[in-house]
Amino acid sequence: MKKTALDTFDNKGYKPGSIAKRSLWYVIKILFFNTLIPFSSGLKRNILRIFGAKIGKAVVIKPNVHIKYPWMLSIGDHSWIGEGVWIDNLGEVNICANCCISQGAMLLCGNHNFSVSSFDLIVRNITLEEGVWLGAKSIVTAGVTCHTHSVLSVGSVASKDLEAFSIYRGNPAEKIKSRTLK
Amino acid sequence: MKKTALDTFDNKGYKPGSIAKRSLWYVIKILFFNTLIPFSSGLKRNILRIFGAKIGKAVVIKPNVHIKYPWMLSIGDHSWIGEGVWIDNLGEVNICANCCISQGAMLLCGNHNFSVSSFDLIVRNITLEEGVWLGAKSIVTAGVTCHTHSVLSVGSVASKDLEAFSIYRGNPAEKIKSRTLK
Amino acid sequence: MKKTALDTFDNKGYKPGSIAKRSLWYVIKILFFNTLIPFSSGLKRNILRIFGAKIGKAVVIKPNVHIKYPWMLSIGDHSWIGEGVWIDNLGEVNICANCCISQGAMLLCGNHNFSVSSFDLIVRNITLEEGVWLGAKSIVTAGVTCHTHSVLSVGSVASKDLEAFSIYRGNPAEKIKSRTLK
Numbered sequence: 001m002k003k004t005a006l007d008t009f010d011n012k013g014y015k016p017g018s019i020a021k022r023s024l025w026y027v028i029k030i031l032f033f034n035t036l037i038p039f040s041s042g043l044k045r046n047i048l049r050i051f052g053a054k055i056g057k058a059v060v061i062k063p064n065v066h067i068k069y070p071w072m073l074s075i076g077d078h079s080w081i082g083e084g085v086w087i088d089n090l091g092e093v094n095i096c097a098n099c100c101i102s103q104g105a106m107l108l109c110g111n112h113n114f115s116v117s118s119f120d121l122i123v124r125n126i127t128l129e130e131g132v133w134l135g136a137k138s139i140v141t142a143g144v145t146c147h148t149h150s151v152l153s154v155g156s157v158a159s160k161d162l163e164a165f166s167i168y169r170g171n172p173a174e175k176i177k178s179r180t181l182k
Numbered sequence: 183m184k185k186t187a188l189d190t191f192d193n194k195g196y197k198p199g200s201i202a203k204r205s206l207w208y209v210i211k212i213l214f215f216n217t218l219i220p221f222s223s224g225l226k227r228n229i230l231r232i233f234g235a236k237i238g239k240a241v242v243i244k245p246n247v248h249i250k251y252p253w254m255l256s257i258g259d260h261s262w263i264g265e266g267v268w269i270d271n272l273g274e275v276n277i278c279a280n281c282c283i284s285q286g287a288m289l290l291c292g293n294h295n296f297s298v299s300s301f302d303l304i305v306r307n308i309t310l311e312e313g314v315w316l317g318a319k320s321i322v323t324a325g326v327t328c329h330t331h332s333v334l335s336v337g338s339v340a341s342k343d344l345e346a347f348s349i350y351r352g353n354p355a356e357k358i359k360s361r362t363l364k
Numbered sequence: 365m366k367k368t369a370l371d372t373f374d375n376k377g378y379k380p381g382s383i384a385k386r387s388l389w390y391v392i393k394i395l396f397f398n399t400l401i402p403f404s405s406g407l408k409r410n411i412l413r414i415f416g417a418k419i420g421k422a423v424v425i426k427p428n429v430h431i432k433y434p435w436m437l438s439i440g441d442h443s444w445i446g447e448g449v450w451i452d453n454l455g456e457v458n459i460c461a462n463c464c465i466s467q468g469a470m471l472l473c474g475n476h477n478f479s480v481s482s483f484d485l486i487v488r489n490i491t492l493e494e495g496v497w498l499g500a501k502s503i504v505t506a507g508v509t510c511h512t513h514s515v516l517s518v519g520s521v522a523s524k525d526l527e528a529f530s531i532y533r534g535n536p537a538e539k540i541k542s543r544t545l546k
Contacts, residue, residue, distance in 0.1 A: 280370045
């Protein structure tokens, strides 16, 4: 049987932006984002835009939010990013309007090919369509689309697409019922 | 089908305390609670009492504990609050005596009505009766009562009441066996 | 029915190292490990070795890693410790070569005897054999051995040993398929 050999891991093909841009963002992120100091959402929206993010109006960004690369992030109007959310966007993360990402949730674009010794990096985009709610400490994994108005309940793990207007729970998250808006 | 419209969200009816009190607590919490600097439990108990919490004797409070509003918190004698615990008490959290809340656990009093466009805030109290143990990185959701000596195992999510002297596991947490004390 | 009485808890028999050593490590850990400041893995490897850890070559240690006691830790060549990993090694944690511990994962050596009033501390070692992958925010509990090339998927909780070349998911983690390396 072959074995994992992490010394053969090679992610040179993955180019997420210049070192200068990434380094500058890293400093800014520590100062303004990964902190409990409650800088205003308006300031944080503007910083993200300067770094290339597409950020809609009235987006709320709570303290201690972890964003890997703003230039691969878009957030639509009125969406909320809760305290302690971790957007690990090695790939594109597209959050549409009126989404709520509750405290401690994670969006995880990275994966590895565990069938090869070199454990190759796999990057897949994540999309949250309009009106999605990710519950506290829930996790969305690489390549998943949460279709419009789907709900991922507290602490659940979405490893495949969520159907529209549907509520999911568990690890792996399974559909438990439909969502109807009155 | 109607849609979520977070611009119509209105939590003006939710009044968790004056802005002055909340702001002062926010500063104190950053300095003394949300930090790895190991201030003594005695100091932290006294600070919490000044802010209106009911804190029993010999309560242990580890570093990096996250408490939303101390004036809606009570903790009974000899209970332990582990490192990295997040008490998101938008509502009352009542922790009775001899409870152990292990590292990284979360108590979550907030919820949203996902059946209305305005995504109304729902706040429900949480009660841990005497002798309850919440395992590391477990989560108790809004409105749940953990009856006396119940146990929520590591990483599990309690979304309904836990029976007394019973052990729960999973997401959602299910009873797996009884707890007997010798 | 007897009750939990945490005032009778007694861990005097647990001797994880001198107070001087633990205090010095605590300061060093806050400065160099539990921080987003990206000190090099080389510096962190050397610090861990000074405190008694056995650390192989080319081990990668990302920012904000939480290590309880380095003198009870060994990490083999080329293994990776991801951002925000929490190694709560009250007991020995042995991580062999070519392991990947992804961001936010937890290794938890402590437990309690919940069948006695004094809630006695139970400490058990954790072993990750060669080529193991712990997914993001997964948890390995006290006493577990993850056999060679096992995989614990994102957000899952391993409460018993994982078989070699096998993939586990859920809470509690169940085997879902085999892992083959090409």
